[in-house]
Amino acid sequence: MSQCGEGGSFQPRDVVDLLSAGHEIACHTYSHLRASNCSLARFKADLDMNSKAFRDLSGKSMNNFAFPYGVVTPEAMTLVSERFDTTRGNQSGPNSMRQPSRYLKTFKLYETRNDWKNIMIVMNNAKEFHEWIIFYTHDVQANPSRFGCTPQLLEKTVDLAIKLDLKILSVQEAWALQHFVNPHA
Numbered sequence: 001m002s003q004c005g006e007g008g009s010f011q012p013r014d015v016v017d018l019l020s021a022g023h024e025i026a027c028h029t030y031s032h033l034r035a036s037n038c039s040l041a042r043f044k045a046d047l048d049m050n051s052k053a054f055r056d057l058s059g060k061s062m063n064n065f066a067f068p069y070g071v072v073t074p075e076a077m078t079l080v081s082e083r084f085d086t087t088r089g090n091q092s093g094p095n096s097m098r099q100p101s102r103y104l105k106t107f108k109l110y111e112t113r114n115d116w117k118n119i120m121i122v123m124n125n126a127k128e129f130h131e132w133i134i135f136y137t138h139d140v141q142a143n144p145s146r147f148g149c150t151p152q153l154l155e156k157t158v159d160l161a162i163k164l165d166l167k168i169l170s171v172q173e174a175w176a177l178q179h180f181v182n183p184h185a
């Protein structure tokens with residue numbers, strides 16, 4: 001949330017607009033902390049600051065968490081597991097509906113990786129093996145950074161999901177569905 005407001009990447013109004021359009025906003029710490037580089041007390045205080053900033057803006061709480069830089073420590077994992085339904089770093093892979101885990105895997109949607117063939121395999125596998133996938137990227141623009149992608153790649157990925165009749169859900173919706181599907185959850 002430190003990127004919200006004057007001089008940041010987005011404005012307070014964007015948060016409200018995204019939520020009312022049905023998007024989910026998850027926690028990523030307030031200051032984009034690397035878990036391995038700070039004390040647990042600092043990490044905890046930063047999570048509290050983020051929750052407060054988000055609640056002040058939206059009146060809501062955040063249910064899921066992504067570790068900045070994908071860096072996970074056991075202590076920080078214990079802490080976020082107590083606060084959020086799911087967490088993720090940047091471990092690559094699909095998520096199983098049959099053997100649900102609260103620690104989720106992801107796939108990068110980065111233009112620089114140039115791996116459309118792999119994206120197609122991953123999505124076809126999701127359909128066949130009853131898996132769900134989290135794609136993540138950063139900036140979406142014509143000339144993306146090495147962590148981003150073009151609008152074309154994002155659209156192509158969404159189009160393929162529609163063609164394969166995959167459900168497109170927020171993490172919270174997918175998590176709820178997974179819980180419902182798994183009788184042991």
Ligand SMILES: [Zn+2]
Nearest residue numbers: 028032068069
């Ligand atoms: Zn980040």
